[in-house]
Amino acid sequence: MKLKHTFAESVTLLQNKELSAVELAGLALDQAESTNSALNAFITIDRKTALDQAKTADQRRASGEIVSSLCGLPYVMKDVYVTKDVTTTAGSQVLAGYIPPYSATVYEKLQQSGAVLIGKNNQDAWGHGGSSENNDFGPVKNPWNESRVAGGSSGGTAAALAVGAGLFGIAEDTGGSIRNPASFCNLTGLKVTYGRVSRYGAIAYASSFDTVGPMARSAQDCAAVMEAIAGFDSLDASSSHEAVPFYQRELTQSLRGKVIGIPKEFFTDALNPQVKTIVNASLRQLEQLGMKLTEISLPTVKYGHAIYYVLVFAETSSNLGRYDAVRFGADRSHFTDETIRRIITGTFGLSSGYYDAYYKKAMQGRSVLIQEFAEAYQKVDVIASPVMPFPAYPIGGIESQFKPEDVDLAMYLADIYTCPANTVGVPAISIPAGFTKQHLPVGLQLHGKMFAESTLLAIAHQYQSVTNWHQESPRL
Amino acid sequence: MCRCAKMTLETMPKKNISTTELKHLSDLAHLSLAAPHLVKLKTSLTALIGYIGEVKKIKLEGIQPVAQVTGKVNEYRPDVITPSLTQTQALSGSPKPTHQGFFVVERVLHHEA
Numbered sequence: 001m002k003l004k005h006t007f008a009e010s011v012t013l014l015q016n017k018e019l020s021a022v023e024l025a026g027l028a029l030d031q032a033e034s035t036n037s038a039l040n041a042f043i044t045i046d047r048k049t050a051l052d053q054a055k056t057a058d059q060r061r062a063s064g065e066i067v068s069s070l071c072g073l074p075y076v077m078k079d080v081y082v083t084k085d086v087t088t089t090a091g092s093q094v095l096a097g098y099i100p101p102y103s104a105t106v107y108e109k110l111q112q113s114g115a116v117l118i119g120k121n122n123q124d125a126w127g128h129g130g131s132s133e134n135n136d137f138g139p140v141k142n143p144w145n146e147s148r149v150a151g152g153s154s155g156g157t158a159a160a161l162a163v164g165a166g167l168f169g170i171a172e173d174t175g176g177s178i179r180n181p182a183s184f185c186n187l188t189g190l191k192v193t194y195g196r197v198s199r200y201g202a203i204a205y206a207s208s209f210d211t212v213g214p215m216a217r218s219a220q221d222c223a224a225v226m227e228a229i230a231g232f233d234s235l236d237a238s239s240s241h242e243a244v245p246f247y248q249r250e251l252t253q254s255l256r257g258k259v260i261g262i263p264k265e266f267f268t269d270a271l272n273p274q275v276k277t278i279v280n281a282s283l284r285q286l287e288q289l290g291m292k293l294t295e296i297s298l299p300t301v302k303y304g305h306a307i308y309y310v311l312v313f314a315e316t317s318s319n320l321g322r323y324d325a326v327r328f329g330a331d332r333s334h335f336t337d338e339t340i341r342r343i344i345t346g347t348f349g350l351s352s353g354y355y356d357a358y359y360k361k362a363m364q365g366r367s368v369l370i371q372e373f374a375e376a377y378q379k380v381d382v383i384a385s386p387v388m389p390f391p392a393y394p395i396g397g398i399e400s401q402f403k404p405e406d407v408d409l410a411m412y413l414a415d416i417y418t419c420p421a422n423t424v425g426v427p428a429i430s431i432p433a434g435f436t437k438q439h440l441p442v443g444l445q446l447h448g449k450m451f452a453e454s455t456l457l458a459i460a461h462q463y464q465s466v467t468n469w470h471q472e473s474p475r476l
Numbered sequence: 477m478c479r480c481a482k483m484t485l486e487t488m489p490k491k492n493i494s495t496t497e498l499k500h501l502s503d504l505a506h507l508s509l510a511a512p513h514l515v516k517l518k519t520s521l522t523a524l525i526g527y528i529g530e531v532k533k534i535k536l537e538g539i540q541p542v543a544q545v546t547g548k549v550n551e552y553r554p555d556v557i558t559p560s561l562t563q564t565q566a567l568s569g570s571p572k573p574t575h576q577g578f579f580v581v582e583r584v585l586h587h588e589a
Contacts, residue, residue, distance in 0.1 A: 101565035195546050208544040237551035238544065306530035313528075317505060324506070326579050328569030332507055340507060341517065344498070345524055347505045361531045363541030368534060370545065409523055425545030 003027035003164040007073065007221040010167055014061065014072045021061070021072030021116060025054035028074035028118045032165035035476050039141045039150070041159040043079045044087045045119035050074070057114040070228050071114030076166035078154050079120040080127060081212075082201045083107050086117070090203040091153075092125040093136040093334045094323050104201020105233045106170055106212050113228045118166050121156030125336050126320065127174050127205035129153050130414050131398065132181070134338045139395050142184060143474040144440055148392040151181030157215055158185035163476045168216040168225050172202055174209045175308060176387070176418025179430035182215050183387035183443025186432045186472060188460060189215040190222050191418075193451045194425040195240035197226075198233030206315035207238075209308075209422040218470055219431070219460035223247035226453060242451050250454040251461040256290035258455070260446070261380030263298045266417060272390040275442050278434035279386045282444040282463070289462055296376050296383070300368045301420055307369060308419040309412060310349050310362035317346030366423055373424045377449050382459065385417045387430045387443035421447050429456040432469040441469075493521050 003024070005013060013019035032045050057072035082088050082100035084107075089095045103111075110117070125135040132140035132155025140155035142148040143162045150159040154171030158181035161169050171178040173191040182189025190213045197212040204210060214225035230244045260283065267276065287293055320343055325331035335343070349358035376383060398410045421428035426447050433444040448456045464470050498518055502509045509517065567574045574580060 098569060101561050101568050194544075195548075234553050238546055238548065240546065300534060303530055303534050306528045307534075309524075310528045310531055321506070325571050326581050327566075328571070330571060335507070337513075337516075340509070340513075341520060341524065343505045343507065344501050344517065345521060345528070347501045348493075348521075348525060349528070351501065351504060357532060358528065360541055361534065361536060362528075363543060364536040364539040365531050365534045366545075367539050367542045368536070370542065409527055412524075412527070 003031050003074070003167075007167045007216060007218070007224070010073055011069045021054040021057035022051060024072060025050045025074050025116045025118065028164070028166050031163060032076075032118055032160060035143075035163045035165060038146060038476065039143060039159045039163065040122055040138050041140055041150070041156040041165065042076075042119040043089055043091070043122050043137050043156070046086055046117065049086055050116055050118050053111070053116040057116060060114055068113035068228055069224055070110070072116060073167045074116045074118045075110065075168045075170065076118050076121055076157055076160045077107070077170045078123050078157050078172050080123060080172050080203045081107055081170065082203065083117070083120065086120065088120065088203070089137075090126050091123040091135040091137060092336070092339070094329045096136070096330070098328055102201065105198035105235060106229050107201065109229050110170070115228070119160075121154065121160055121169070123156055124153035125339055126203070126316065127153040127172060127177055128316070128339050128342055130176060130180050130411050132156060133395060134336060134411075136336065141395070142392045143476050144185065145392065145438070147394055148440070149184065149395050151184030151388070151392065153177040154215065155181045158182055158187055158189075161185070161187055161215060161217065162474055164473070168214055168221050170229070171213060171215045173211050173213055173422065174205045175312060175422050176415050178213050178215055179387050179418050179428060179443065179445060180415070182430040184392040184441060186441035186470065187215050187217060187430075188219050188222055188432065188470060189213070189430040190226070190453065190456065191421055191428045192226070192230070192453055193240070193427045194422075195238050196242070196427070196451065196453065197229050198231075198236040198239045200233055200235035204319040206312035207319060208315060209312055211422070218464055219429070219457045220248065220251060220464075223251055223457045223461070226457070240451070245454045247454050247457055251458050253454070253458045254290075255459060255462055258291045258381040258459075259379065260286060260291050260293050261296035261376055261383045262293060263296050263301065263383060263385065265298055265301050266385040270389075271386060274436045275386050275388070275390060278436070278442040279384075279444050282431070282433040283384055285467065286459065286463060289466070291459070294380060296380060298372050298376060300365065300372050303365055304369055304420045304423060305412070305416055307362045307365035308415075308423050310358050311366065311423070313342050313346030314349045314359055315346070317343045317350065369420065370424050373426060381449070381455060383447040385445045385447070387417060387445040388414060389416060391436050391438070391440035391442055417445060426450055427453045427456055429460055431460045431463060432472075434469055435472070493518055493525060
């Protein structure tokens with residue numbers, strides 16, 4: 001049987017004791033197992049851990065303990081978080097079979113809330129990609145069309161949630177890895193402000209860009225998850241002391257008069273026409289909710305991509321230096337070609353003779369970009385853009401669109417709208433906004449001010465209360 | 477497909493990476509790459525490094541570099557010992573057999589010839 005209940009329905013059923021956490025976990029596990037051969041969304045499905053956690057959740061509710069609304073809800077997690085006693089691979093053969101001796105803070109927090117881990121999701125190895133094709137466990141298939149990519153790097157999380165193998169997911173976003181698959185699979189995905197959620201135990205890709213965030217069917221669901229996972233953590237010195245708002249309570253805040261900035265650099269004729277039409281229609285809908293649209297300019301954003309890649313490749317070359325087959329994992333000959341390319345390029349940007357020309361310039365460029373966003377936020381509350389320049393493309397198919405010598409750049413260029421949020425540190429949300437003629441989902445992206453997740457979630461929630469794109473599900 | 481991307485690609489400057497440079501970089505990154513791999517990498521790296529070289533076009537006079545976005549300078553915690561992994565747990569991920577409670581590592585010091 002399939003898990004058909006929504007997040008909110010499941011909370012009510014658990015509260016009213018009409019359904020147990022064990023029953024819910026069973027439904028999610030069945031769905032995860034029955035769809036995995038078609039979608040390849042999971043690297044690990046852990047029935048025993050799930051049922052143990054579900055039993056604990058049922059006991060906690062039965063004992064009369066005042067529990068989080070998440071208590072007993074099944075969820076899925078990108079395989080980039082270390083989970084004590086549960087295999088963790090980061091999508092790479094280097095960590096195949098690795099069983100961590102400790103847990104990521106986000107996993108600890110979800111265990112405290114009583115949520116039930118169903119499994120660990122397939123992804124681009126180390127987060128290195130935007131399609132979940134670039135890994136050692138085979139590509140993730142898009143549930144809306146299995147010949148197409150699910151997006152990435154958190155593609156497995158998105159595919160699993162789209163078919164109801166969990167009620168929410170924890171993914172990771174370094175340059176679009178939550179928002180991209182959310183848009184390709186018709187989910188709501190939140191890239192949080194850098195430092196909003198602890199990164200402790202998140203296997204590092206690029207440490208000054210990595211963020212931990214939720215993905216779910218609706219903004220309301222993401223708001224509930226955020227209340228459980230956000231906040232300062234002494235184990236992550238870069239996490240913020242900023243107070244955690246009651247995100248669910250703020251969902252209904254007035255949007256009247258809020259200003260949406262539309263950067264002209266993001267809405268050129270180059271954008272896929274169907275995506276452009278859908279995104280423009282969603283912006284008009286936001287206008288009807290009382291918000292104002294205004295054109296803005298972010299002149300340095302055209303270099304945002306180059307700035308981003310110099311810095312993240314440098315950081316990943318450093319972070320992946322730890323894989324030496326001494327303390328854990330296999331040796332460095334097991335990295336994929338894509339990971340090797342990123343390590344070498346990062347090493348190049350940091351090496352003597354090139355540091356000033358690449359790494360230092362990119363760090364200065366990052367300052368300029370931060371400044372441009374800060375100036376824009378003097379005039380606007382949020383900044384809108386598409387999530388992806390095109391809808392989900394055929395598996396292996398991005399390459400056919402480019403000249404042979406530029407094939408290797410294609411995947412990087414697909415991140416054009418999502419990278420800037422990570423470079424600047426601001427939060428950004430991907431909201432289901434419609435479907436193409438081929439019935440492929442398209443997302444709208446909204447960027448907020450630092451720590452303004454509640455504004456983004458409120459806009460997404462109120463948009464979702466007047467549209468039903470987010471309620472559409474694939475057949476699987 | 478994204479036409480903006482194509483336009484950027486067609487006009488971007490290329491920096492050719494030599495095999496010697498590539499060998500040097502792979503040594504720095506502790507990656508031992510076979511000759512056919514190096515040839516393949518050379519082409520894609522030339523394109524990639526050309527593309528990231530766009531950063532050189534940004535006007536940056538007087539701009540301070542930033543390494544992170546939080547604005548934090550230091551984050552202190554109380555100087556007290558907190559629970560940690562046991563030695564067995566810490567050694568549990570070792571791919572090789574451990575030796576008397578230690579990881580076994582490659583020799584790094586050698587006698588001069």
